[in-house]
Amino acid sequence: MKVHELVARCALARESADPMKSVRGVLEDLRGDIAEIERTLGYISGVGGNARQVFYRSPDLTLLKVCFPNGRRTPPHDHGAWATILLLSGEEKNTLYRRDNGALRKASQVTLTPGSILTMRADTVHVAECLSDKPAIGLHVYGGDIFELPRRMWNPETLEEHALDWALYENFARIASKAASAPAP
Ligand SMILES: [Fe+2]
Known part of the structure; x- marks a missing residue:
């Protein structure tokens, strides 16, 4: 599969009446091709912030390849939009939070393995961390x-x-990565 074909499938699903569900359907159909998708996206480093992860960006759709190295944990963050993740390789733990009168409350956690799909609504806050020796991609x-x-x-x-600020985010990520676990309020 070529990059433009992957983009076209997701962009077409984004035009549907229920884009979050349709995009999830596209990712479900791709589950059998995760090794090929990882090869296709091999030119994207996926490390070093969104600018080195993006391979398609438009007003209503962003596509990233994200690579979390061993030991990497994010601070709690949101995305400003709904999000769907298809794990290509490695193992990634996600801790999900809801906001209760403005305060974060841990809601659930899920560990993704290759082929796993996680959908998050626009108001979902999460922490992602790599559980495997090799990167979670x-x-x-x-x-x-x-x-x-x-x-x-x-x-x-x-x-x-805080409002998202990349310099501060990386500082928070270093602190988060040293902790024993994701925050559990
Ligand atoms: Fe995220």
């Missing part, structure tokens, strides 16, 4: 331009809310 599809949408992140120690 995923295809991420977002229902908006996540480079422009207002997004939030939380200090992993104090759970203070």
Whole structure:
């Protein structure tokens, strides 16, 4: 599969009446081809922030290849849009939060293995971490331009809310990665 074919499938699903469900359907159909998709996206590093992860960006759709190395844990963050992840390789734990009167509350957790799909609504906050020795690599599809949408992140120690700022995000990621686990308020 070529990159433009992957983009075309997701972009067509984005035009449907229920884009989140339709995009999930596209990713379900791709489950048998995850090795090929990983080869196709081999030219994207996936490490070093969204700018080195993106391979398609438009006002209503962003496509990323995201690579979390061993030991990497994100701070709690949202995406400003719904999101669907298809894990291509490795193992990735996701801790999901809801907001309760503005405060984060842990809602659930799910561990993704190759072929697993996770869908998050626009108001979902999560922490992602690599559980495997090798990197956790995923295809991420977002229902908006996540480079422009207002997004939030939380200090992993104090759970203070911030507007997304990449320099501060990396600082928070270093702190989060040293902790024993994702915050569990
Ligand atoms: Fe995320």
